[in-house]
Amino acid sequence: MIKVAIFGQGLVAAHYVAGLYRLKKGEIEPYGVPLAKYKLPYSWNDQEVVLSYDVDQRKVGKSLKEAVKEALEPVVPVPDEVPEIKIREGVLANSSQGLDKMFPIRGRDQEKGLKEAVEEIAEELSGADVDVVLNIISTEPATPFESIDALREAIEKGNVSAAQAYAYATYLASKKMGKPVAFINLIPTPLANDPAFVKLYEEANSLVLGDDGATGATPLTADILEHLAERNRKVKYIVQFNIGGNTDFLALTIPERNLMKEKTKSSVVEDILGYDAPHYIKPTGYVEPLGDRKFVAMDIEWITFNGLVDELIINMRINDSPALAGLAVDLVRISKALVEKGVKGTFYDVNAFYMKNPGPKDAKNKARIKAYYDMIESLKGLGILEA
Ligand SMILES: NC(=O)c1ccc[n+]([C@@H]2O[C@H](COP(=O)([O-])OP(=O)(O)OC[C@H]3O[C@@H](n4cnc5c(N)ncnc54)[C@H](O)[C@@H]3O)[C@@H](O)[C@H]2O)c1
Structure with missing residues (x-):
């Protein structure tokens, strides 16, 4: 069994939970789970959600099942098997900017201070014997620490972002349990790109994967650019925008939060x-009636043979949150298999396919069509996929 803890019980988390328990019942096909056709040491049937945290006071204290139902029904049915565990209060740390304008928030660090709150969460994670942590909280402003000493000092002073606090709590829990834990960072906060966290996790034989799940237009742009690069076409410019109506987009109307995505x-x-090449690639707006099915538009011009100019225009509407939830189903089982093979710190070959900003620091982005096959080879080499 893989025991999963979730930080940020929003729309992506709701789709992960509902989709997971629907998959287990055989109610849906695993479309949108990239490695579904491969046999891994673990499947989705082994995943069980044991803890969930949020800071939205409307969610804290509710049962997971009730919160997921409120988020998805009647559009997506929520199975009875979804656990009734209570959503627990997380920490605000340095990450509350603008959230309070969207909903009432509270974090347990407000009363007891951040260090104590982090230790308490570590205690809960180890008490529940957690194997894998999914970080899917709202996008937050954050900067990397680079060194473990600087990170430890910031924890003492309570001067970290919420995602950094959760990643530190997970590290503490892993030390306490004496077993490796995988932390999957699906938001832009640099964790797999922060040498401090990578070293810390290495020391605990644990794994941090990240950063920022690659869904929507970004992986498509990467593959189109690869196509053009392979043919030696000279890209003149790329413009791409995303407009959505979910709370993730609402949060991105706060300037510091939008900067992280950019x-x-x-x-x-x-x-x-x-x-x-000159480019403008940003989430550009929030329009509520679009809901979770965001609008993406892209325009690319390039110079072809004999100096002529070609142009590609794409328009699409895509369901944003389920796309990331499908990746999470894979990442949970892959990361558990990786830590059991002794892989620690971070793991580029998996990050390069699933993440927008693959760690470690300074690692390059590559086309997802290349990253996919490189990852398959690498997982075969480790004996995680059948050769
Ligand atoms: N396709 C995608 O939807 C996609 C792709 C890549 C990355 N992401 C990232 O995933 C994250 C979640 O997206 P979403 O659509 O579920 O957003 P959401 O707004 O529906 O959910 C975010 C949840 O996190 C909670 N939260 C905020 N601060 C918290 C804290 N300090 N502790 C605990 N919980 C906290 C919020 O209350 C909310 O319930 C965002 O950061 C987004 O950038 C999403």
Whole structure:
């Protein structure tokens, strides 16, 4: 069994939970789970959600089943098998900017201080014998620490972001349990890209995967750029925007939060083309009636043979949250298999396919069509996939 803890019980988490228990019942096909056709040491049938945390006071104290129902029904049916565990209060740390304008928030660090709150959460994670942690809280502003000493000092002073606090609590829990834990960071906060966290996890034989799940337009842009690069076409510009109506997009209307997304999305251009073509790649707006099915538009021009100019225009509407939830189903089982093979710190070959900003620090983005096959080879080499 893989015991899973969730930080951030929002729309992605709701789709993960409902989809997982529907998969277990055989109610849906595993579409959107990239490695579904491969046999791994673990399947989705082995995943069980044992803990969930949030800071939205409307969710804290509710049962997981009730919160998932409220988020998804009547559009997606929520099976009875979804656990009735109570959603627990997380920490606000340095990450409350603007959230309180969207909903009432509270964190347990407000009363007892961050260090004590982190230790308490570590205690809960180890008490529940957690194997894998999914971090899917709202996008937050955060900077990497680079060194373990600087990170430890910031924890003492309570000067970290919420995701950094959860990653530290998970590290403490792993030490306490004496077993490896995998922390999957699906948001832009640099964790797999922060040498401090990678070293810390290495020391605990644990694994941090990240950063920022690659869904929507970014992996498609990466593959189109690869196509153009392979044919030596010279890209003149790339413009891409996303407009959505879910609370993730609402949170991104707060400038510091939007900046984090921009950072993780833009590295793709230079990494794949080898030069920095002029580009504008950002989530650009919140329009409530669009809901979770966001609107993406893309325009790319390039110079082809004999100096002529071609152009590609794409428009799409995509369900945002289920896309990431499908990746999470895979990442939970892959990360558990990886730590059992002794893989620790972070693991580029998996990050390069599933993440927008694959760690470790300075690792390059590559086209997902390449990353996919490289990952398959690497997992076969480790004996996680059948050769
Ligand atoms: N396809 C995608 O939807 C996609 C792709 C890549 C990354 N992401 C990232 O996943 C995250 C979640 O997206 P979502 O659509 O579920 O958003 P959401 O707004 O529905 O959910 C976020 C949840 O996190 C909670 N939260 C905020 N701060 C917290 C804290 N300090 N501790 C615990 N919980 C906290 C919020 O209350 C909310 O319930 C976002 O950061 C988003 O950028 C999403």
